[in-house]
Amino acid sequence: MSTVLPEQGSRIRSWVTGFRRRETLAAYGFLSPWIIGFLVFMAAPMIASLVLSLTDYDALRPANFVGMSNYQQLLLDPKVRVSLANTLIYTVMMVPGTMVIALALALLLAKVGRRSVGFFRTVFYLPVVTPKVAVGVLFLLLFNGQVGLINSALSLVGIHGPQWSTDPLWVKPGLVLMHLWAVGGTVVIYLAALKNVPRDLYEAATIDGASAWQRFRRVTLPMISGALFFTFIVETIAGLQTFDEAYAAFYGSAASATYSSDAALFYLIYLFQQAFQFLHLGYASAMAWLLFIVIIVITAIQVRLSRRFVYYEGR
Amino acid sequence: MGFGTGDEIATTRVALADKAVAPFPVKIGGSAFDAQQFLSAVASHTAPDVIYLDRQLIGTYAARGTLEPLENCIAGQHIDMDQYRPAAVAEVTLNGKVYGLPESYDNRVLVVNNGAVRSVGLRPSDINPADRTALSRVTATLTEHASDGDVSRIGFDPKMPEFFPLWAKASGVQMLSDDGLRANLDDPRLVKVLEYTVGLIDQQGGWGSVKAFRDSFDFFGAKNPLMRDQLAAYPVDDWYLNVLGNVSPNVDMTVMPFTDTAGKPVDWATGSTWAIPAGSRHKDQACTWIKTMTDAPTWIAAAKVRAAKRRAQGKVFTGVFTGNKVADKTIFSDLVKLADKPAFDTAVRTVLEVQDSAFSMPASPAGSEFKSAWQDAVNRVLSGQQKPTEALAQAQQEAQLAIDNAVRRQ
Numbered sequence: 164m165s166t167v168l169p170e171q172g173s174r175i176r177s178w179v180t181g182f183r184r185r186e187t188l189a190a191y192g193f194l195s196p197w198i199i200g201f202l203v204f205m206a207a208p209m210i211a212s213l214v215l216s217l218t219d220y221d222a223l224r225p226a227n228f229v230g231m232s233n234y235q236q237l238l239l240d241p242k243v244r245v246s247l248a249n250t251l252i253y254t255v256m257m258v259p260g261t262m263v264i265a266l267a268l269a270l271l272l273a274k275v276g277r278r279s280v281g282f283f284r285t286v287f288y289l290p291v292v293t294p295k296v297a298v299g300v301l302f303l304l305l306f307n308g309q310v311g312l313i314n315s316a317l318s319l320v321g322i323h324g325p326q327w328s329t330d331p332l333w334v335k336p337g338l339v340l341m342h343l344w345a346v347g348g349t350v351v352i353y354l355a356a357l358k359n360v361p362r363d364l365y366e367a368a369t370i371d372g373a374s375a376w377q378r379f380r381r382v383t384l385p386m387i388s389g390a391l392f393f394t395f396i397v398e399t400i401a402g403l404q405t406f407d408e409a410y411a412a413f414y415g416s417a418a419s420a421t422y423s424s425d426a427a428l429f430y431l432i433y434l435f436q437q438a439f440q441f442l443h444l445g446y447a448s449a450m451a452w453l454l455f456i457v458i459i460v461i462t463a464i465q466v467r468l469s470r471r472f473v474y475y476e477g478r
Numbered sequence: 479m480g481f482g483t484g485d486e487i488a489t490t491r492v493a494l495a496d497k498a499v500a501p502f503p504v505k506i507g508g509s510a511f512d513a514q515q516f517l518s519a520v521a522s523h524t525a526p527d528v529i530y531l532d533r534q535l536i537g538t539y540a541a542r543g544t545l546e547p548l549e550n551c552i553a554g555q556h557i558d559m560d561q562y563r564p565a566a567v568a569e570v571t572l573n574g575k576v577y578g579l580p581e582s583y584d585n586r587v588l589v590v591n592n593g594a595v596r597s598v599g600l601r602p603s604d605i606n607p608a609d610r611t612a613l614s615r616v617t618a619t620l621t622e623h624a625s626d627g628d629v630s631r632i633g634f635d636p637k638m639p640e641f642f643p644l645w646a647k648a649s650g651v652q653m654l655s656d657d658g659l660r661a662n663l664d665d666p667r668l669v670k671v672l673e674y675t676v677g678l679i680d681q682q683g684g685w686g687s688v689k690a691f692r693d694s695f696d697f698f699g700a701k702n703p704l705m706r707d708q709l710a711a712y713p714v715d716d717w718y719l720n721v722l723g724n725v726s727p728n729v730d731m732t733v734m735p736f737t738d739t740a741g742k743p744v745d746w747a748t749g750s751t752w753a754i755p756a757g758s759r760h761k762d763q764a765c766t767w768i769k770t771m772t773d774a775p776t777w778i779a780a781a782k783v784r785a786a787k788r789r790a791q792g793k794v795f796t797g798v799f800t801g802n803k804v805a806d807k808t809i810f811s812d813l814v815k816l817a818d819k820p821a822f823d824t825a826v827r828t829v830l831e832v833q834d835s836a837f838s839m840p841a842s843p844a845g846s847e848f849k850s851a852w853q854d855a856v857n858r859v860l861s862g863q864q865k866p867t868e869a870l871a872q873a874q875q876e877a878q879l880a881i882d883n884a885v886r887r888q
Contacts, residue, residue: 219887222517223542227887241872308690309628323626326686328693331861421640421853422689424861439514441847441880442542 216448226445233449243450245425246433247457249335253429254402256339261398262391265346269353270379284354288347299411302341303328303419313340328412331426338409338427349394356390357383388473396465403458406431430454479519480511480530486787487798490780495770499763511535516755520544525757527764533569533578533751533838534845537658540577541843541888546754547575551765561774565747565838566801572658572841578751579772580801585716585745585829585836586644590732594620594631594710602732605634605711607648608741610674614681620710621682629683629691632703635712636675639856644713644746645671647837648738653852658842659885661877663852663870672866676859685860700725716799716829723794723822733825735832747836749801777805778813785813794819796826799833806830843888847880 191198216233218226237243272283290298305312306327314324327337360383368378384391406429413427414420414436430450438447483489483506496504511531519525531539539545552559559567559576566580590602598619606612613634620633636645646653649671653662662668679688695703698721703709705726713736722729735743752768754761770776777800788795797814800806810830816823842848855873858864864872 219883221542221887222521223539223544224887242876303693307693308686310690310694318626326690329686329689329861331863422857423854424857425854425863426861436850439517440850441844442513442517442538 212448212451215445216452218445219443220445220448221442222444223442229445233446234453236446237449237453242425242428242433243430243453246428246430249426249428250403250405250430253335253338253405254399256335257342257402257405258395258398260339260343261346261349262394264343265349265394266353266391268346268350269357272350272354273357280354284347284351287350290345291347293345295407296411296415298341298344299408299415302337302408302412306337306341329422329424331424334424334426338405338412341408342405349398352390352394353387356387360386385474389475392465392469392473396462399461399465400458403454403461404431405429406435410435479507479516479526479528480509481506482508482510486783487780490783491771491776494776494779495767498770499766502760502763504767520755520757523757525755527754527758527760528768529753529755530581530750531753533566533580533749533841534849536570536577536751536753537572537841537843537845538847538884539753540572540575540841541884544756545577546756546758546761547577548579548754548765549575551754551761551769552576554762555765555769557769561802561804562772563747563801563803563833563836565836566749566751569748569838569841570751570753572843577841578753579768580749580751581772582717582749583799583801583806583833583836584748585799585832586641586713586736587716587745587825587828587832588711588734588736589704589714589718589825590711590734591704591707591709592730592732594707602734605734606737606741608737608739610739614674614678617678618681623683627683629687631707632688632691632709633682633711634678635688635692635709636678637713638675638679638860639853641713641746642672642675642852642856643839644736644744645675647746648736648744650738654840654842654848656840658840658845659881661848661851661874661881663855663877664867664874669866669870672856672859672870676856676866679860685862689860697721698725702726704729704731719822719825719829720796720798723796723819724788727794727819727822729821731821731825733821733828735828735835743832743835745832745836747833747838751801772800772802774802774805774808777802778808781805781809781813794822796822799829803833806833842881843884844877844880847884848877851877851880 215226217228217230219229219233220226268287272280272287275283306314308314308324308326308329311324311327313327317324325333327333364382364386365378368382373381409427409429410432412419413423414432431454434447434450434454437443437450481488483492492504492506507526511529516525516529536545540547548557551557557579562580563583566583567576570576570578570580588605588607590605592602595602595604600616600619604612604616606616617634620631621629622631622633624630638645643653646668649667651662651665651668651671653668654660655662676685679685682688691708695708696706697703697718702722702725704722719733722731736745738744752771754764754768758764777798781798784798785795794816795814796816797806797809800809810826814826816826839845839849851873852870855864855869858869858872859866863869
């Protein structure tokens with residue numbers, strides 16, 4: 164016979180009573196499209212992929228249960244290590260780069276007049292809506308080591324640019340530079356955060372003799388740390404899931420795939436190859452779960468660290 | 479699925495094939511074969527009746543039971559398999575069963591830019607793959623660099639990684655056993671081949687420079703690398719001769735067979751094929767349709783249309799290299815007239831001649847993984863990430879593991 168503690172019982176009764184209320188039902192009614200969408204398009208595929216990760220499955224024949232062998236193979240596969248390392252290196256370069264450039268642009272935008280800010284905000288945001296596949300193709304044209312626009316510009320100041328698209332050392336920096344083109348989304352977030360910093364804090368700091376750098380360091384940064392932290396998390400996850408630009412540039416066609424080096428083999432590209440080129444959907448599912456765990460761990464570390472650096476008003 | 483009707487060769491043949499199954503309606507997919515699209519169709523039991531794909535992929539899908547063996551189709555519709563080129567048929571045969579009817583037949587020959595060669599006091603015949611030491615020397619002579627050090631003319635492009643199997647065969651190495659079950663990628667002779675071919679690129683400025691320069695070429699236009707003197711010599715797919723005939727009918731070139739170290743012609747043949755998915759609901763019509771598409775009279779009819787079109791445009795008709803040798807015989811004897819274009823006449827004769835020495839990569843249950851393994855290995859060496867021995871050892875391990883896993887699941 165099960166026993167229910169008095170406090171727990173009252174909580175359940177309160178929940179059931181609450182559920183009977185019309186407004187609660189209405190709330191769930193309004194929420195239901197999202198709940199159904201989450202269950203059908205997120206939860207169910209995630210569970211399916213977890214099950215598939217324990218099988219040998221090619222989508223053409225019934226799945227064959229193989230236990231943990233896909234996960235064991237992950238540890239032995241040299242390309243998993245290479246692609247994971249590529250992805251982490253790219254993320255480590257891309258996230259700070261994006262945040263610094265976006266913050267610099269947002270600070271400039273915050274200083275321009277109200278009329279022109281709308282124009283510049285639109286200009287900075289335009290690349291965000293450019294299809295990533297087009298950006299990937301553009302990468303090869305701009306970053307060609309011999310006739311690309313980037314190296315042509317560098318040659319004007321006497322610099323013989325690197326082979327961005329073929330030298331393993333320069334492939335990832337090139338892709339990071341290409342990604343920086345689309346920092347507009349982050350700029351808009353930072354601009355909104357900067358606009359919310361109370362003016363009186365700057366006035367008080369100025370009266371106290373704070374320099375421009377001290378005002379930025381002691382007032383601006385703490386006050387927008389919430390926005391910085393949000394973009395830090397979001398950009399990190401985007402970096403770990405990077406796919407489109409690199410795939411379009413290095414793997415998008417039979418011709419480009421022929422010449423693709425391991426330097427551009429990001430984790431999701433290798434996962435995609437395993438799933439849809441080699442038909443190893445079970446193994447690809449295990450890869451997806453490994454990435455999920457990596458993202459969870461990194462995000463948890465970031466959240467833990469954020470307690471020391473992020474300022475939330477009212478806490 | 480996987481086929482587009484982009485030119486008169488396709489539209490003429492599709493019209494004849496449609497007529498052969500009329501009034502049965504035929505809808506053409508229109509885009510290149512997409513594995514993801516095909517898998518989705520098979521998984522949802524809406525497989526297309528016919529697919530068109532690279533012959534090297536046939537083993538991968540056949541081993542998984544996704545494709546219909548064509549024994550009944552061939553016997554039931556009296557398809558003469560002798561009309562197809564043996565190397566092409568071998569590529570679509572897995573465990574003794576034929577899974578596709580060959581369509582195109584892409585051969586590899588050597589193209590020499592006469593102007594570039596003569597400008598340094600050499601003759602086209604000095605480009606000789608049989609003598610590897612001499613070829614290295616000639617490459618160095620033909621290569622030119624701009625004042626900033628960038629490559630301005632590639633002396634000899636070995637076409638790596640894509641022509642690695644051709645170089646391997648020309649060096650007496652078979653990369654995959656005839657049954658498609660044993661990879662031979664860590665063969666010391668193959669390591670030597672990779673060292674040599676990558677060495678050819680390194681002596682011209684390295685992979686980065688050569689590739690960047692090659693990426694800037696207008697291969698399909700009138701300002702192609704032969705006309706702009708950007709390339710002195712390289713092995714090439716035969717279809718490129720059609721491109722040259724179309725855009726540069728007066729190009730000064732010599733086309734020769736690619737040879738092994740003994741001077742014997744070697745030709746690596748690849749191409750596409752038609753196959754019928756196991757889930758097809760109209761197998762008889764599918765069989766009739768692919769039979770007609772690859773039949774000699776169909777190819778000849780399409781070639782006639784193209785020849786007339788080229789004639790009307792005042793351009794060169796260099797023929798169509800098909801997987802059907804009966805069709806080729808008529809096309810090249812009756813329709814291709816190149817007496818006034820000796821360079822193209824020699825080119826076409828060379829391609830026809832080397833076809834007899836063609837080899838193909840055997841079908842393998844892990845054909846896709848095998849190709850990826852050796853291609854990635856070559857790319858790792860080209861980009862300086864690994865040494866040839868290390869790269870090919872890794873490729874051997876990856877390829878054999880993939881083959882063993884595929885066999886285990888068969």
